[in-house]
Amino acid sequence: MQKDVLDTVERLKEEMKDSLMEMIAIPAIGPDNDGDGETKRAEFIMEHIKDFGFDSVERYDAEDDRVPSGIRPNIVATKKGKTDRNVLIIAHIDIVPEGDLDLWDTDPYKPVFKDGKIYGRGSEDNGQEVIAALYAAKALTLSGITPKYNLKVILVSDEETGSKYGVKHIVDEGLVSQNDIVIVPDHSQERGKKIETAEKSGLWVKIVVHGKQGHGAAPGSAINSNRIMARYQAEVDALLHEGFTLENPLFAPPVSTFEPTKREKNVPNVNTIPGKEVQYFDCRVLPEVPLSEVKSVFEDTAEDISLDTGADIEVVYLVDKKSPPGTPEDAEVVLKLKSAIKSVTGIDAEVCGIGGGTVAAHFRQKGIPAAVWATNDCVPHQPNEYAVLDYIVTDCKVFVSLVTED
Ligand SMILES: [Zn+2]
Structure with a gap:
């Protein structure tokens, strides 16, 4: 039949x-x-x-x-x-x-x-x-x-x-x-x-560093949001990759992934220190990992670097989807x-x-x-x-x- x-x-x-x-x-x-x-x-x-x-x-x-x-x-x-x-x-x-x-x-x-x-x-x-x-x-x-x-x-x-x-x-x-x-x-x-x-769960994060714009020749009066974002990105990247090493062989790759992706355009000219910098991260997290733990890394790092530099660092979640x-x-x-x-x-x-x-x-x-x-x-x-x-x-x-x- x-x-x-x-x-x-x-x-x-x-x-x-x-x-x-x-x-x-x-x-x-x-x-x-x-x-x-x-x-x-x-x-x-x-x-x-x-x-x-x-x-x-x-x-x-x-x-x-x-x-x-x-x-x-x-x-x-x-x-x-x-x-x-x-x-x-x-x-x-x-x-x-x-x-x-x-x-x-x-x-x-x-x-x-x-x-x-x-x-x-x-x-x-x-x-x-x-x-x-x-x-x-x-x-x-x-x-x-x-x-x-x-x-x-x-x-x-x-x-x-x-x-x-x-x-x-x-x-x-x-x-x-x-x-x-x-x-x-x-x-x-x-x-x-x-x-x-x-x-995997999905977490799309937007980071905004609010510094203070200034002249490239007089950095003393500025808070360089570009440099602060570079530091933020490096620190968050290291913490995420060191902190979340759990593997699940069902997935390829078998680990959670954390990728800095889009960076928004800042100042149009070379001799201006940017006062605002915007960067995005695309995180795909194994279902076993609580998203709150990943968010803590983004938020705690923002707080630490804010205190250290005087910049205001905003963390916004564009996608915050815990997978069933x-x-x-x-x-x-x-x-x-x-x-x-x-x-x-x-x-x-x-x-x-x-x-x-x-x-x-x-x-x-x-x-x-x-x-x-x-x-x-x-x-x-x-x-x-x-x-x-x-x-x-x-x-x-x-x-x-x-x-x-x-
Ligand atoms: Zn389709």
């Missing part, structure tokens, strides 16, 4: 390619990125899946008057199974803007198929999984198979700009329960060999996913943690064990983004296996 439906997926390959290309031609950029939202794309999808055999297609739109339609669409398409257990595939329909057009070889919204790859903005992130999940239902329908589990394809808006109108809205509506098997196919490592089950506990390695979602991947591709997938964030965190926060997995070359948000057609077929087959296998 399962072989029939996997053969059907194979036969739908060309159709999946054409559908993804049609979808790419309808940009879906959120208002935070100056876009019109996702409504046109959602309408295309609703029309497109009419004969896919879903038992119900529901909308859970979130109101947002910043977009012309006034809504941020979320689609829940259900193909009923023999039991009342749900397998949820959560993919997002919004995309990021194309970025610098000069870096693209082709028009990001006029998709091109070349050498087995579909080029266009949002092809990989997350278009290929929208298509793979929807066509899993179509393949089941065409094969006349009722899956064991309910297949719920949940297509959300607003993933790229915070998920308030997407996943958070869906979770708040009570659509996901702890008994559900939740897959988020929106991050891939080693082309499907890794299943992401945990994320990871999904256990023996959680049902992980075991089922491993088994489906193995049966389709022969790969023994392993669990891993990542430094970035996915929407899986919103589910884990509610005690729902979610797993993140997909097969791709990992080119999201890049110019010349592409999706490999064979990987779409693979992921569609894995989704079919997930709902048909025990």
